[in-house]
Amino acid sequence: MGRYFRRKLLIYGVTFVIAVSINFAVPRLMPGDPVARMLSRNKVANPESSEAMRAYFDNVFGFDVPLWQQYLNYWAALFKGDLGVSVYAFPASVSSVIAGALPYTLALLLPAILLSWIVGNSLGAMAARNKWLDNGVLPVGYVFTAVPYMWLAILLAWVAGVILGWFPVAGGYSFALTPTFSWVFIVDLVHHWFLPFLSLFIVALGGWAIGMRNLVIYELESDYANYLQALGAPRRLVRRYAFRNAMLPQITGLAVALGMVVGGALVTEVVFAYPGLGSLLLSAINNQDFFLLQGILLFIVIGVLVFNFLADVVYVLVDPRTRLGLEGGQS
Structure with a gap:
């Protein structure tokens, strides 16, 4: 298993280098000039002052050196934990800007992904062996999956926020409150978080x-399930083996979902004006903030790689066939 994980770490290391290189290149392929945008906001009328400010900001952001040197400087700063200075929130650092939005996104996405994974897999497994439940879960599941995030977010905001007035429809907390560890602020935070x-x-x-339901049905119709039933194995035992085998692809899906913490939240956070990474990513794109965009995408890359590596570890622990394959490969 040590050789297996060393090989996996090597693969993830190469993937990380390629992903970070693409992460560096993509913002620079975008049209426009972030420094020119900053100067246009400041509205400097004097050409000499404008040129001086242009030279200053080019030096601050490292745009005054060739692109290949910018790439090397980016890696050198990355190993020091320096993600650069945000163009959009100048002079704040990218790390501080992301740190301010990250707790909101994690508090929103981690419960949503984990709870939906647990409840969805449980419902899907039960629907695979219960005809009446299957007739209800399958159509509802297809409807939920087909609903766009934006449409559902707008519908919930309109019904529960505007018509019924049960929940606020914008912000992470009430603007009249100051963030503190008090029950008043925590209750208000949860109130804004729920929709x-x-x-x-x-x-x-x-x-x-839907995924779990289809996987369990496939496993129940496989050769090993039919063989166990022919041997007279209890139906509960066959279902337990089918459930464990069906869980493996779902573990991979969970790893990808946990890694992609921003993608699913982007539209939802924009609809509710929620101050997380999704809204921050949109602001970085609109303001051509290279460094903030790189920082958020780097967070996504690291999240995907880390959670996929954890999924590989869980595979070895959960699936005996993986351990047997590793032992057979070493022998």
């Missing part, structure tokens, strides 16, 4: 339920 969480939970729930 964005619910929209992500509902859409993800349908996909997990």
Whole structure:
């Protein structure tokens, strides 16, 4: 297993280098000039002052050196933990800007993904062996999966926020409050959090339920399940083996979903004006903030690689066939 994980780490290391290189190149392929945008916001009328400010900002952001040197400087700063200075929130650092938005996204996405995964897989497994439940879960699951994030978010905001007035429809907390560790602020935070969480939970729930239902049915019709039934094995035992085998692809799906913490939340956070990484990513794109965009995408890359590596570890622990394959490969 040591050789197996060393090989995996090598693969993930090469993938990380390629992904970070693409992460460096993509913002620079975007049209426009972030420094020119900054100067246009400042509205400097004097050409000499404008040129001086242009030279200053080019030096601050490292644009005054060739592209290949910018690439090397980017890697050198990355190993020091320096993600650069944000163009959009100048003079704040990218790390501080991301740190301010990250807790909101994690508090929104992790519960939504984990709870939808647990509930969806449970419903899908039960629907695979219960005809009446299957007739209800399958159509509802298809409806939930087909609903776009934006449409559901707008619908929830309109019904529960505007018509019924049960929940606020914008912000991470009330503007009249100051963030503190008090019950008043925590309750208000959860009040603003619930609708964005619910929209992500509902859409993800349908996909997990349908996927698990189809996988369990496939496993119950496989050769080993028929062989166990022919030997007189209890039906509960056959279903347990089918469930464990069907869980393996779902573990991979969970790893990818946990890694992609921003993608699913982008539209939802924009609809609810929720101050997470999704809204921050949109602001970085609109303001051509190379460094903030690189920092957020780097977070996504690291998340995907880390959670996929954890999925590989879980595979070895959960699936005996993987351990037997590793032992056979070493022998």
